[in-house]
Amino acid sequence: MFQDTDKSLLGELTAKFHLDNLDVKILEAYLKLPSEQRAVIKHFIAGIAADADPIQLELDAYRTELEAEHEAQTSSASDDCAEESKMA
Secondary structure: OOOHHHHHHHHHHHHHHOOOHHHHHHHHHHHHOOHHHHHHHHHHHHHHOOOOOHHHHHHHHHHHHHHHHHHHHHHHHHHHHHHHHHHO
16 A cells, blocks of 8 residues: 555645546556556557657666566565575
């Protein structure tokens, strides 16, 4: 679940941009998604946006993929270290 600071930030956005309950639910759901799924949504929305720069879209998608790979490698390395500690 969201922490108090996250709810506070959403509250500020709600007030500033006059968001309704559905807007807030959409933002919460989006923010909870893994980076790979957010990249898919961003790519879709950018594709329907008239001023989307295709090169920037490709760069953003590539960056998201690299970040996800790095996160997976870091997580895997942490898991390996934890297992080694248990066996020692």
